[in-house]
């Protein structure tokens with residue numbers, strides 16, 4: 001049932017991160033472990049789903065239909081939630097049938113899959129894209145790719161509360177800002193809304209700069225009516241989405257204190273290191289790094 005999913009409010013833990021390059025610069029980082037909220041439902045994607053699931057429930061829908069690729073963290077979290085809470089899920093996939101570890105999980109979780117090809121998947125932004133799917137699955141509620149939009153962002157606002165509740169436990173009286181990886185910018189937008197101009201949110205783009213992330217963030221700000229958003233988008237894609245090079249691989253391997261994947265969290269922390277080493281943060285700066293998850297997606301990448 002969708003309703004029982006709405007009752008689940010996992011609390012991500014806030015943990016100190018001890019790394020040489022932080023200690024040398026006198027910068028403190030605490031990690032909000034979204035990757036550890038559950039054994040199967042992991043990362044920022046659960047939070048981005050929450051308000052969409054609420055809208056689906058209010059509309060009287062029985063389950064969810066959504067889309068993603070063959071390594072999608074979004075579909076993985078959705079399918080796992082469907083199995084856990086007992087609501088049907090349908091996934092529309094990019095490309096042609098293949099069996100990645102993620103796809104095998106989706107099937108095991110009971111998600112019904114349709115492969116759209118590449119051309120068919122590109123049509124997902126067309127005005128009439130959902131019409132045939134809603135005819136085929138009238139009882140299911142469509143959620144955009146990745147759980148984006150204002151409802152997606154609203155689900156991420158609770159991270160600010162989680163940090164507020166736990167920062168004293170680290171001996172922190174306050175902190176100076178946030179650092180996280182961005183795909184669509186929805187998660188960043190949620191934090192910007194929650195901070196409402198108090199502390200800056202630094203987002204490291206996992207996609208090239210021409211992917212319209214800034215426009216998406218701005219449109220969420222506009223819809224929410226926030227006039228003074230305090231954030232920064234930094235290109236950290238290293239040449240493209242899912243582009244992996246040796247420098248990145250080495251960084252992830254040598255940063256054994258925390259498990260990272262190469263698409264989002266690895267690139268985000270690596271860019272933070274570059275900024276810290278360039279002296280861009282004053283001694284005593286305290287930052288929250290959001291571990292947005294994605295560890296399931298790295299299986300079979302190499």
Ligand SMILES: *Cc1c(COP(=O)(O)O)cnc(C)c1O
Nearest residue numbers: 183184185186187264292293294
């Ligand atoms: C989807 C994803 C992101 C990007 O989140 P957005 O809200 O789209 O910016 C970041 N990290 C991981 C691990 C993800 O799976």
